[in-house]
Amino acid sequence: MRLSLLLCFLVSCGGPARIQIESNPEGALVTLNGVEKGRTPIVVQEQFRGTADLLLELEGYEPHRSGLDLRPKWYEVPPFDLMIPAKDRSFHFQLELEKTDHESLKRRALELRP
Template identity: 30%
Template structure:
């Protein structure tokens, strides 16, 4: 018994599926690295410890990141770092770049921060500020408007 080849539409569908599955091998890798001068500072991103600088973090989504950098003997850095999408990874082209390009696209960012040495205020300034706060705390509280029940003449 001789087998007949399938109809041309069936072969075309199988060939199309095979090509799509081959083309879907691509992906996008996203990573940013936080470097500090001097190195060795503790880096927190969005409230979570990322590690000791230099530290690299993989991510999925673009947007602003809250970065906190701390090191002994240096001023703490609190800042917001914008991570914007490249032209090839936006709402219109994202599907193509994520699924149909047959190679890996890489989006690597590098953020550098220079830390300033910590400045200790003179002892006299600290004592003066403490006395000023004590005087403010000893002042009587300002009068509040009447309570809720006063509105009803109670």
């Protein structure tokens, strides 16, 4: 009985991961595993462990897709997580300017001329 209670306690240890996501430039819309979380810079608390799908979107910039490795380190699993606090994860992304079709840009500019 005591052993099963101890095992239940150890399995439930460890809180949500704090994930800090930054982008250059700031203000990109953050979508994590298909759920919009807000705009960069942002700190998200997630119980998810493993690889998370990240999408960053900002007008005028190419969408950025990547996988975030959120697997726990050896010291973040029971029973070590009782003694060592989990570290926050921090990710920084450089967004690329959207590729512009110069011919269509010139055509649109000529259409706007009076």
